[in-house]
Amino acid sequence: MHNQNWDDLRFVLAVAEEGSVSAAARRLRVNHATVLRRVAAFEDRIGLQLFERTSSGYVVPPDHRRVIDAAREAAAAINAVDRVAQGVEMRLTGTLCLTSTDTFCQTVLPPICRELTAEGEALCVEMSCTNAHLDLARMEADITVRPTMRLPDGLIGERAGALGLAAYGPASAPTRDWLGLRGPLERSRVAEIMETTKPGPVRAAADSFIILRETVAQGLGNAILPHVLAAGDPRLDRLDRPDMALEIPIWVASHADIGGSARLRAFRSRIVSGLLARAERLGPR
Known part of the structure; x- marks a missing residue:
């Protein structure tokens, strides 16, 4: 996963937690197409279709949940770095x-x-x-x-x-x-x-x-x-x-x-x- 755009994690986690692209878009205050694009980019980079597209929404299969758990841990680490740097960047x-x-x-x-x-x-x-x-x-x-x-x-x-x-x-x-x-x-x-x-x-x-x-x-x-x-x-x-x-x-x-x-x-x-x-x-x- 070289040159990973880590900001895609926000979109992936939002879809996983909300269960739909529309709900994730509302949560992140972006449009539907942006969420689709960022999730697709993440899936392309890791070489795995992370979500099952169903009539009721986006579902993470059981054998893919470890990827979501790892993404959540990575996002937490990135947020920690951001908080440390925020005093300078703000x-x-x-x-x-x-x-x-x-x-x-x-x-x-x-x-x-x-x-x-x-x-x-x-x-x-x-x-x-x-x-x-x-x-x-x-x-x-x-x-x-x-x-x-x-x-x-x-x-x-x-x-x-x-x-x-x-x-x-x-x-x-x-x-x-x-x-x-x-x-x-x-x-x-x-x-x-x-x-x-x-x-x-x-x-x-x-x-x-x-x-x-x-x-x-x-x-x-x-x-x-x-x-x-x-x-x-x-x-x-x-x-x-x-x-x-x-x-x-x-x-x-x-x-x-x-x-x-x-x-x-x-x-x-x-x-x-x-x-x-x-x-x-x-x-x-």
């Missing part, structure tokens, strides 16, 4: 690469970064602002903060409240025209709402909620916007469209291969706390 030092959308980067993340750097010792936070999902598997970022209905395959993380959105229009010149979505926003829940409601003619479009807000303010059309951007803006009026009000979970996540480290868990915990402290500003109104 310090907020070094460089943290953080990516998020333009909405978050221009509203709540700068003060959260200020809090991190005030607490951290020689910490540098590098922020990447993009509405496209970076490939965390290629280490383009350590942590991503994203509003999404579910985490993509391969990411692990924690939920940090919800992003509230609703329909807004120009305060100075009410219009029946609407603004559309382009780029990554075309694959968002907001795009699904627009497609379902078909509110009216689309006169312009953008790939950024910040651009959409400014375009609404110019009177070109109405748009579904995050409250954190639109509420309180005197140039905008919230429209009486309850069918367009929605909330999207906010996730603070890392790639599964690195996200279990004590250092990234510590950073994610701080960022989650910062977002929850601003839940009223971000959430549904």
Whole structure:
């Protein structure tokens, strides 16, 4: 078992103890496909199909239970090492690469970064602002903060409240025209709402909620916007469209291969706390 990825043990043990992939995924706060992939990788490396796939779940045959016992002992030893090292790794030092959308980067993340750097010792936070999902598997970022209905395959993380959105229009010149979505926003829940409601003619479009807000303010059309951007803006009026009000979970996540480290868990915990402290500003109104 050379070059064993020991983090796979968490997934194997979760399936063995929960009896199903779905229950293991809920326990580990990852998706179903991630658990399947990690269990399959472990089985390939040891050259043994560890589980019997039955209609009632995943079962460990009696002659394979020794493997699970050994895995449990190995996991306990690894956790002991982690606890010893945690005092060093938990310090907020070094460089943290953080990516998020333009909405978050221009509203709540700068003060959260200020809090991190005030607490951290020689910490540098590098922020990447993009509405496209970076490939965390290629280490383009350590942590991503994203509003999404579910985490993509391969990411692990924690939920940090919800992003509230609703329909807004120009305060100075009410219009029946609407603004559309382009780029990554075309694959968002907001795009699904627009497609379902078909509110009216689309006169312009953008790939950024910040651009959409400014375009609404110019009177070109109405748009579904995050409250954190639109509420309180005197140039905008919230429209009486309850069918367009929605909330999207906010996730603070890392790639599964690195996200279990004590250092990234510590950073994610701080960022989650910062977002929850601003839940009223971000959430549904």
